[in-house]
Amino acid sequence: MSTAETVDPYDITTRSNGLKRRRVTEKLVSVVALLSALFAVFILALVLGTVLARGINALDLDFFTKSAALFGEKGGIADALVGSAIIVFMAMLMAVPIAILVAIYIAEYAGPKAAAFFRVTLDVLNGVPAILVGIFIYGLLVVGHGQSAIYGAMALAILMIPMVARATQEVLELVPRHLREASLALGVPRWRTVYSIVLPTAIGGILTGVVIAVARVAGETAPLIFTSSIVTSHGVAFDVHEALPTLPVRIFTLSESASPDDQAAAWAAALVLIAFVLVMNVLAKTIAGRKRRSLEGN
Structure with a gap:
């Protein structure tokens, strides 16, 4: 060439x-x-x-301060809001400690094979349909005992555990290894290192996972239909041993009604639920952003 x-x-x-x-x-x-x-x-x-x-058009002060309608009166969602808050709060109390402990074991103590096994288990549990969790709690606890807010919280807690555990585990693994090594080199026990060094460093990501999980389960309807939907009392109730009204179940009930007013109320309740999810997601992003800036020294 x-x-x-x-x-x-x-x-x-x-x-x-x-x-x-x-x-x-x-x-x-x-x-x-x-x-x-x-x-x-x-x-x-x-x-x-x-x-x-x-x-x-259905949103007004009475909609947030009145309970379910009786005898053709215009009702609201006050009782459903309180019931949802109680059940979700109990679910959070049940799920978050267990999920964080599971994540700590996977990230800090488990060997490679055990960690992989538990990750797969959490992923599978995270993919289980919510209605199956509701049926499981119904067959295990509700049958023979009746519905209650506690059983509803248990169903939501089962849904929350894999979400919070996986989010926490991922965040814990992002904590720099040299922080652990420096603490252990000073003779600090591993549990103390995790408690005083690792968890405070990852707290922003952990809170983000918790907030997102709360927003996720707050809109679940199927588990609550099986565990806390047959409400006998009228008005705002606080007895967790009885079934409490919840916002997702109220939306489902109102949407099945032939009354245009009930259907409008269902749309309004759905708007409130969407607004809650939006606020929780913005809160999660804010927490994560502030923690990231603090770690970067800004």
Whole structure:
């Protein structure tokens, strides 16, 4: 081959035949990704717009201060809000300590094989449909004893444990290894190192996982239908040994009604639930952002 026909591989002005094709492919993939993101935003906007348009007119002070309607009177969701708050709070008390301890074992104590086994177990448990958890609690506890808020909290706690445990485990593994090694080198026991060094460093991520899990289970309907849906008392109730009204079950009940007023109330209650989920997610992002800035020294 002559010198004139030799292509200098270091000549930046030389363009390969496939460069134009790669650029076109890159632009095409970028456009498809952008359109996919816009489509996801459109779906969210469509859902929010529909719920807002159909439920905003039913929102007033009485809607938040009155309980379920009786004898044709206009009712509200005060009892459902209180019942949901009690059940979700109890579920959080049950699930969070167990989930954090599971995550600590996986990240700090378990060997590679045991850690992999427990990760797979949590992933499988995280994928179990909520209705199956409700049926499980119903067959195990509700049958023969009756429904109660405690059983509803147990069902939600089962759903929360894998979510919080996996989030916490991932955060714990992001804590720099040299922090543990420095503490252990000073003769500090491992449990004290985890309690005083690892957990405070990862607290932002742990709280984020807890908040997201709370927002997730707050909208679950199927487990509560089996465990805390047959409410005998009217008005705001606090007896956790009895079934308490909840917001997801109230939405389901109102949506099945033939009354236009009940259906409007269902849309309004759904709007309240969406607003709660939105606030919890913003809170989680805020906590995570502040913790990240504190770790970076900003």
